[in-house]
Amino acid sequence: MRWIAILTVWVCLAPVHARAQWLDYPTKGIPRTADGKANLSAPAPRLPDGKPDLSGLWLGDQWGPAGHRPNPLGNARPSPPEMLPWAQKVFDERRANSIKDDPEARCMPQGVPKASTLPYPFELINAPGKLVMLYEMYSLRREIFTDGRELPKEFINPSWMGYSIGKWEGDEFVVTTAGINEQVWNIDLAGHPHSDVLRVTERLHRVDFGHMDILVAIDDPKTYTKPWIMPMMRYTLLPDTDLLEFVCEKNIDPQHMVGK
């Protein structure tokens, strides 16, 4: 009888346990509306020094249920890339091949800024002297140095995610990244190429509590005739959840990717 009682209690509690996982663990200390939901239109939080606090989990709008918000006009208007002949040829070949040779299909990192365009959230974390950027997909990370250093003159070890420094310009956090290696194949989902002199500028603006815009400028004179601006990337905060582990543990796609 006692066992039945214990079992009954356990069975009744089981669904509670099932729901109480970190997929939906409530974030503490965030503004909420009367119904308990995160108030995404509350003002952007500020750090003790008065700068906007960018921390949180962010997901690109086009991947969320609300869809992509219309882009603002004005200086955020994108300028299409004008490729040098070699780059145009590479780009056209990639499009004709359905981008089958993207190393991402072999679980290689996506590089900057492509990593920020994927259907997985990233988390921004404030730390002394740096802003840490954790990407869920492939568990990639970036450190954006805010300790006043400049970019190195030379990159002795070009890397997949490059070398980043960040500075405030008003309420915009401006991240400059260089030293991205040439194994990074495409800088966006469309398949645009790059060279070793690529410099990426990301302007992060937390519009309000629940929304952030990132405007990306591409400067790569070996690949493009002039610097260009990508369509604005817009993000919505994911409250009450955490990043999940992502290890590319079993990938059978490449053997089936025929392209055309």
Next chain:
Amino acid sequence: MKLALTALTTAILLLSARVFAHHSFAAEFDAKKPVELKGTLIELEWVNPHAWIHMEVKDESGKVTKWDCELGSPNLLMRSGWRRDSLKKGDVIIVNGSAAKDGTNLANAKTVKLADGTRVFNAGSSGEPGTPGAPVQ
């Protein structure tokens, strides 16, 4: 539970066809080759970068063929309400999706439902690459 699943279905439908995963859809699958597979689940394989449905499909002559159907990643599926035990071995399921271009018994699953039609999950990896910042349809 049923209400939760209905809500889930609605949420997942909103995500459908936009769930790009880690590779180009068009490089591997042919959107013009739709397939409908009705069969028995061998295993829901819960691995990144894609979960897989392994199933047995019987044709009119009784011949059994094994099919592998690609889903989104476990992470995306979990956020859409799937769990690793959402489907069980022996479940009779109907998968609608697109066949692989290389002619193997491989498909990209767009929707998965149980034989009685009560549960419909729609969380494949069939989005098309586009330009960052633009909606990817």
